[in-house]
Amino acid sequence: MxxxxxxxxxxxxxxxxxxxxxxxxxxxxxxxxxxxxxxxxxxxxxxxxxxxxxxxxxxxxxxxxxxxxxxxxxxxxxxxxxxxxxxxxxxxxxxxxxxxxxxxxxxxxxxxxxxxxxxxxxxxxxxxxxxxxxxxxxxxxxxxxxxxxxxxxxxxxxxxxxxxxxxxxxxxxxxxxxxxxxxxxxxxxxxxxxxxxxxxxxxxxxxxxxxxxxxxxxxxxxQKKELPSLRIWGEVLSRVMVNEDTGAAVSLITHQDLAQHGATLEDLAGVVNLLNTLPKTNFALLLTEYEPGKIKGSLRSEPHKGVDVSKIAKRLGGGGHKLASGFEVDGRIIHADGQWRVLPQEQELA
Known part of the structure; x- marks a missing residue:
C-alpha cells in the first residue's frame, strides 16, 4: 500500500x-x-x-x-x-x-x-x-x-x-x-x-x-449533547437580547457560567446558529469569556439578511466568512445594575 x-x-x-x-x-x-x-x-x-x-x-x-x-x-x-x-x-x-x-x-x-x-x-x-x-x-x-x-x-x-x-x-x-x-x-x-x-x-x-x-x-x-452542554445552552437562550436598531441577536456567557456548569468552549458549538434563526433579526452574536480576561465572539448571518459579519469581525481584529466569522478581545463580561457589559481588561469596576 x-x-x-x-x-x-x-x-x-x-x-x-x-x-x-x-x-x-x-x-x-x-x-x-x-x-x-x-x-x-x-x-x-x-x-x-x-x-x-x-x-x-x-x-x-x-x-x-x-x-x-x-x-x-x-x-x-x-x-x-x-x-x-x-x-x-x-x-x-x-x-x-x-x-x-x-x-x-x-x-x-x-x-x-x-x-x-x-x-x-x-x-x-x-x-x-x-x-x-x-x-x-x-x-x-x-x-x-x-x-x-x-x-x-x-x-x-x-x-x-x-x-x-x-x-x-x-x-x-x-x-x-x-x-x-x-x-x-x-x-x-x-x-x-x-x-x-x-x-x-x-x-x-x-x-x-x-x-x-x-x-x-x-x-x-x-446530536450528542452532555448535560453540561445542555445547561450552558440554557444560559445562552435565557439571556438573548435583540437590538431593534441593528437587528442583532446577542447573548453572553461568562467564565463563571462555564465553571458553574462544568462546561467548556466546545459545549457552546452550534448555539450561535440557533440564535441566528430568530425572526426579524439580521445577525447573531455570542460573546463567551472562555477564560478570565479572554472573550471569544462568534458571528452568524444568512444570505437574505444582507449583513457581512466578516466586516464586523475584522474591525475587532478577527475575520472569517461573510456569514460566519469570529474574533477575540481582551476583557471581562459582567452583570451590574441589571445590565450586561463588556469591560476592557484594564478597566476596574467602580
Whole structure:
C-alpha cells in the first residue's frame, strides 16, 4: 500500500493533462502541482491548524496526516489548543499534539484553515521557514506561505483537500473519508449553510461510498449533547437580547457560567446558529469569556439578511466568512445594575 501511494504521488505531477480538473481547482492547476511536488520531496512534514480548532481544521489535518503517513513520511499534526472532545471519534485523534514544535526540524510546513498565521501560534517560525504551504478558504487569508492555495468558493478546507486527492488520483481510504466528510459536514452547518452546493453533496456521497458514515458523524458532532452542554445552552437562550436598531441577536456567557456548569468552549458549538434563526433579526452574536480576561465572539448571518459579519469581525481584529466569522478581545463580561457589559481588561469596576 505504501509503495503504491508513493508511486501515485510521484506520478501525480505528470498526470495533470490526463486528469479531469474539478471545477473548484480550475485555474489553480500549477499551484496544486507545486504543492504535490513539495509534498513528494519532503520526508518530515509539520501540519498546523488554528487555535480553538473546529471540525474542518481537525478533520482536514488528520486526513492529510493519514495520506502522508501512508507514503512513509514522518508527520506531526500540531494544534495550539486541545481539540474538542466531540471529535475524539476521528481516526488519528490521538496523534494530535499541542506541544509547540521546533519548526526548523521539518522539511515542509503545511498550514490549514488558518486565516492569519498568528492563529497557529507559529507566525514568526513559519515566515522564517523556506518551505511552507497555506491551504485555506477564508477571503481574508494573508497568504503567508511559500505556496498559497486560498479558494474562497470552497465551503471547507476539507473540500479543497478532497478535490486535490481526486485530481492527483490519491486513494482516499476509510479513515481519510471520515475525516474529510467531518470537515465538510461541520463547516457547512450540517449541510444547512448557503455553502452547501450540488458539488458539496456529490463529494459527500463519494466520501460515504469510501466508508464515511454520515449518521455517525452527525451524531458525534451535533446530536450528542452532555448535560453540561445542555445547561450552558440554557444560559445562552435565557439571556438573548435583540437590538431593534441593528437587528442583532446577542447573548453572553461568562467564565463563571462555564465553571458553574462544568462546561467548556466546545459545549457552546452550534448555539450561535440557533440564535441566528430568530425572526426579524439580521445577525447573531455570542460573546463567551472562555477564560478570565479572554472573550471569544462568534458571528452568524444568512444570505437574505444582507449583513457581512466578516466586516464586523475584522474591525475587532478577527475575520472569517461573510456569514460566519469570529474574533477575540481582551476583557471581562459582567452583570451590574441589571445590565450586561463588556469591560476592557484594564478597566476596574467602580
Amino acid at each position: 505504501e509503495q503504491n501511494m508513493q508511486t501515485k504521488l510521484s506520478a501525480a505531477s505528470t498526470s495533470f493533462a490526463k486528469t479531469k480538473i474539478p471545477s473548484l481547482l480550475s485555474g489553480h492547476e500549477s499551484t496544486v502541482q507545486e504543492i504535490v511536488e513539495r509534498l513528494r520531496r519532503s520526508e518530515r512534514v509539520l501540519i498546523a491548524a488554528h487555535e480553538h480548532p473546529d471540525g474542518d481544521a481537525i478533520g482536514s489535518s488528520l486526513a492529510l496526516l493519514h495520506a502522508l503517513s501512508m507514503q512513509g513520511k514522518q508527520v506531526t499534526t500540531y494544534i495550539p489548543d486541545a481539540a474538542p472532545e466531540y471529535l475524539q471519534f476521528l481516526p488519528g485523534f490521538d496523534r494530535l499534539t499541542t506541544t509547540k514544535p521546533n519548526v526548523a526540524d521539518y522539511d515542509l510546513v503545511v498550514v490549514l484553515d488558518c486565516t492569519k498565521l498568528f492563529r497557529a501560534h507559529l507566525e514568526a517560525e513559519v515566515r522564517a521557514h523556506p518551505n511552507t504551504i497555506v491551504i485555506d478558504h477564508h477571503h481574508d487569508n494573508d497568504e503567508g506561505g511559500t505556496v498559497n492555495l486560498v479558494l474562497t468558493r470552497a465551503a471547507a478546507v476539507a473540500q479543497i483537500l478532497t478535490e486535490m486527492f481526486r485530481m492527483t488520483e490519491v486513494d482516499i481510504n476509510h479513515d481519510m473519508a471520515t475525516c474529510l466528510l467531518t470537515g465538510i459536514f461541520t463547516d457547512t452547518g450540517s449541510f444547512m449553510h448557503d455553502s452547501t452546493t450540488p458539488e458539496i453533496l456529490e463529494l459527500a456521497s463519494e466520501l460515504m461510498g469510501k466508508g464515511a458514515r454520515l449518521s455517525h458523524i452527525a451524531h458525534e458532532t451535533y
